[in-house]
Amino acid sequence: MLSRKVASRCSRLALAVAVVAVVGLQPVAAEAQGTAWVGTWATAPVALPPADGTLPARPGPAQMEIDGQTLRQIVRTSIGGAAVRVVITNVFGSQPLEIGAAQVALRADGAALVSGTSRTLQFGGQPTTAVPPGDVAISDPVELDVPALGDLAVDLYLPGIPTSDPSGATVHGTGLTTNYLSKAGNHAGASTLPVDRTFQNWFYLSRVEVEAAAGTPVIVALGDSITDGTASTPDTNSRWPDFLARRLIARPGNTPPAVLNLGIAGNRVLSDNAGLAQLLGNANAPLANPNAQFGPAALKRFDRDVLSQPGVTHVIVLESTNDIGMAFESETPTVEEIVAGHTELVERAHARGLKIYGGTLAPFEGAFYFRPIGEKKRQAFNEWMRTSGVYDGVIDFDAAVRDAAAPSKMVESYQSGDWLHPSDEGYRVMAQAVDLALFED
Numbered sequence: 001m002l003s004r005k006v007a008s009r010c011s012r013l014a015l016a017v018a019v020v021a022v023v024g025l026q027p028v029a030a031e032a033q034g035t036a037w038v039g040t041w042a043t044a045p046v047a048l049p050p051a052d053g054t055l056p057a058r059p060g061p062a063q064m065e066i067d068g069q070t071l072r073q074i075v076r077t078s079i080g081g082a083a084v085r086v087v088i089t090n091v092f093g094s095q096p097l098e099i100g101a102a103q104v105a106l107r108a109d110g111a112a113l114v115s116g117t118s119r120t121l122q123f124g125g126q127p128t129t130a131v132p133p134g135d136v137a138i139s140d141p142v143e144l145d146v147p148a149l150g151d152l153a154v155d156l157y158l159p160g161i162p163t164s165d166p167s168g169a170t171v172h173g174t175g176l177t178t179n180y181l182s183k184a185g186n187h188a189g190a191s192t193l194p195v196d197r198t199f200q201n202w203f204y205l206s207r208v209e210v211e212a213a214a215g216t217p218v219i220v221a222l223g224d225s226i227t228d229g230t231a232s233t234p235d236t237n238s239r240w241p242d243f244l245a246r247r248l249i250a251r252p253g254n255t256p257p258a259v260l261n262l263g264i265a266g267n268r269v270l271s272d273n274a275g276l277a278q279l280l281g282n283a284n285a286p287l288a289n290p291n292a293q294f295g296p297a298a299l300k301r302f303d304r305d306v307l308s309q310p311g312v313t314h315v316i317v318l319e320s321t322n323d324i325g326m327a328f329e330s331e332t333p334t335v336e337e338i339v340a341g342h343t344e345l346v347e348r349a350h351a352r353g354l355k356i357y358g359g360t361l362a363p364f365e366g367a368f369y370f371r372p373i374g375e376k377k378r379q380a381f382n383e384w385m386r387t388s389g390v391y392d393g394v395i396d397f398d399a400a401v402r403d404a405a406a407p408s409k410m411v412e413s414y415q416s417g418d419w420l421h422p423s424d425e426g427y428r429v430m431a432q433a434v435d436l437a438l439f440e441d
Helices: 240-250 298-307 321-325 335-351 372-387 397-401 424-432
Strands: 004-006 035-042 064-066 069-076 081-089 097-099 101-109 129-131 136-138 142-146 151-158 170-172 179-182 195-199 205-213 218-223 258-263 314-318 355-359 393-395 406-410
Touching: 035 081, 035 218, 069 205, 081 101, 081 129, 081 151, 097 151, 101 142, 129 136, 151 205, 218 240, 218 298, 240 258, 240 424, 298 335, 314 335, 321 335, 321 372, 335 355, 335 372, 397 424
Parallel strands: 035 258, 218 258, 218 314, 314 355, 355 393
Antiparallel strands: 004 064, 035 205, 069 151, 069 179, 081 136, 081 142, 081 205, 097 129, 101 151, 179 195
16 A cells, blocks of 8 residues: 655635445436536645745645545535536646545535435446546536535545655645545545544545536636635635625525635736745745646636636636735736736636626735735726726625725724735625626526
8 A cells, every 4th residue: 555645735824435335326327408517616726835844834734644544525515406426636646646435425514424425436437546647537426415505525535645746736725624534444435434634625626516407607706815715714614705605595586606616825817826935035945836835827727717617607806916915016017917917817708608707806904915016006906997897897895895994904804814814704795795686697
């Protein structure tokens, strides 16, 4: 049996199966008439950041050894469906990712499953698979009554991954959800998981899809740490897209849209990931993996994270706080360059027939990278966003959370303490600023 050490690190800056009896339903052979497969949950993968101390530790254990153990990872659905399938990603791996067993179930509480809901996942009719480097694997669908705004547990038994691939994990750092690593062995589907440790990242999961009514709208939220939910309370699903999903489910008379959160803490529209040491001017810092930590530029990941989502109909873009803030005192990128990046995102969405809405940037005076030059850029960018007509609509997040007496700051109760990321209440207020008429049938 091979072993794997996975170092799991994330920036608080963040700029942001024992198989219990398989309850006898056979895999769904094909899409039923009048239905379609759409994501109910998704996340944006990044490469594992380096273990060289150039980036702060991610929330979760500093070291996580996976040695013939089972991951039980929790995801919150946005919409429900009558069947489910799971997308496993090895997009940043350099060697095949071996899946020895996989199951999906409704989560009861903690690591416990709802009795009778565990379903074995197969891949092309086989209970195991090896996901090639740079690729994904989509499980065969299984019947399961998946609720809207419910918790699913996805179990992956990893028999072993070569230690010669120490940085080959594909992760999402800011999970803000307690996930579980079992003691040794295949415990996929076990009603009671023998937990070795917990962590707050998502490993190797890209999307969970449900069989929903044909024509179900799909909203993708593309953003940085503020979309990723940094500084919100873990295990409460208090990101602004979570609050938006609740509002949409509660709205009468329309087919509820799926809401997919493709935020990456620290992400920028124009630039790839860079180590914080580099950003802070340490010329001797090692070059950062452009796919790690803060992820590739939104312009680069737009196809993968937005256009590739099945059935996507609408996009909300809330990005460029980091394009501005991470520049510190620099004149570049200019507002014109940032605007050009956003204009390209709009053009690419329109080329696919999508509606795309832009968000104004919330104020961040008091944050570690606030500078007067950055505030001027933010104000100019927001003015462009409100008046240019480039986006199909504008969501004025700035107006929702700013302090009327000090408009370069958030209302104090709406910020989390770092003056950059909202509090739970701030995220709720942001979601309230979204006009639901933007998504009417």
